[in-house]
Amino acid sequence: MAKRMELAEARVLISNDDGINAPGLKVLERVIRPLAAEVTVVAPETEQSAASHSLTLRRPLRIRKVSPGRYAVNGTPTDSVLLAVNQIMKDSPPDLVLSGINRGGNLGEDVTYSGTVAAAMEGTLLGCPAMALSQVTDDNRAARWGTARHWVGDVVSRLMALTWPRNVLINVNFPDLPARSVTGIEITRQGRRKIGGSVAEGKDPRGQTYFWIGAQRVEDRFRPGTDLEAVSRGVISITPLSMDLTHAPTIKALGAVFP
Numbered sequence: 215m216a217k218r219m220e221l222a223e224a225r226v227l228i229s230n231d232d233g234i235n236a237p238g239l240k241v242l243e244r245v246i247r248p249l250a251a252e253v254t255v256v257a258p259e260t261e262q263s264a265a266s267h268s269l270t271l272r273r274p275l276r277i278r279k280v281s282p283g284r285y286a287v288n289g290t291p292t293d294s295v296l297l298a299v300n301q302i303m304k305d306s307p308p309d310l311v312l313s314g315i316n317r318g319g320n321l322g323e324d325v326t327y328s329g330t331v332a333a334a335m336e337g338t339l340l341g342c343p344a345m346a347l348s349q350v351t352d353d354n355r356a357a358r359w360g361t362a363r364h365w366v367g368d369v370v371s372r373l374m375a376l377t378w379p380r381n382v383l384i385n386v387n388f389p390d391l392p393a394r395s396v397t398g399i400e401i402t403r404q405g406r407r408k409i410g411g412s413v414a415e416g417k418d419p420r421g422q423t424y425f426w427i428g429a430q431r432v433e434d435r436f437r438p439g440t441d442l443e444a445v446s447r448g449v450i451s452i453t454p455l456s457m458d459l460t461h462a463p464t465i466k467a468l469g470a471v472f473p
């Protein structure tokens with residue numbers, strides 16, 4: 215269990231997967247800076263959405279100091295958090311890792327592809343309480359950053375009261391509605407939503423066939439108690455996620471297969 219502390223005492227590391235120049239990162243930084251003891255931003259140089267928990271092993275990484283307290287890493291979200299904790303903040307590691315605010319929800323099976331969630335996973339593996347924060351967004355419209363901006367400080371401050379179990383991170387999704395239309399905050403389970411339902415096929419300028427994975431998802435928005443169902447009702451969804459992916463009931467079933 216991590217020690218509980220107030221946000222006002224916390225040294226906070228902020229990262230993301232949309233990159234160092236992403237608007238959601240700036241929203242999060244602006245809200246958290248006045249609320250926390252110290253904020254350090256370490257984020258990928260370029261967008262890394264759907265990078266998942268990938269680590270760069272076959273080329274060197276560079277840290278570029280953008281301005282005081284802000285750094286860009288030419289790698290993945292996981293690289294950014296690892297270098298932040300083990301290099302940039304090595305003398306006093308962060309008390310809290312915040313990842314986001316992502317442009318687009320991380321709901322259902324999105325969490326297995328998400329670089330936003332992966333940055334929080336890396337913080338968790340390094341022993342820091344961590345949250346992934348996402349603004350649900352219709353791909354065809356501008357993101358409602360005002361909603362996340364209005365609610366994120368309160369949500370993060372209140373989550374600091376949690377006695378954080380080891381190997382658990384918190385996944386927060388803000389619904390795609392104006393801030394004043396948000397109807398509540400609920401604790402949810404990971405729902406069901408699979409990306410990659412549409413793959414476009416075309417010819418490149420050299421006449422070779424290509425395939426391009428689209429954003430369409432197959433989702434179940436009606437299963438009560440899930441992240442997807444909550445945001446579809448205009449609620450802020452808070453889901454605890456475990457780094458231990460073991461499915462306990464199947465251990466017993468496997469025991470019967472391999473006695």
Ligand code: MN
Pocket residue numbers: 231232262263264316317329330
């Ligand atoms: Mn992203």
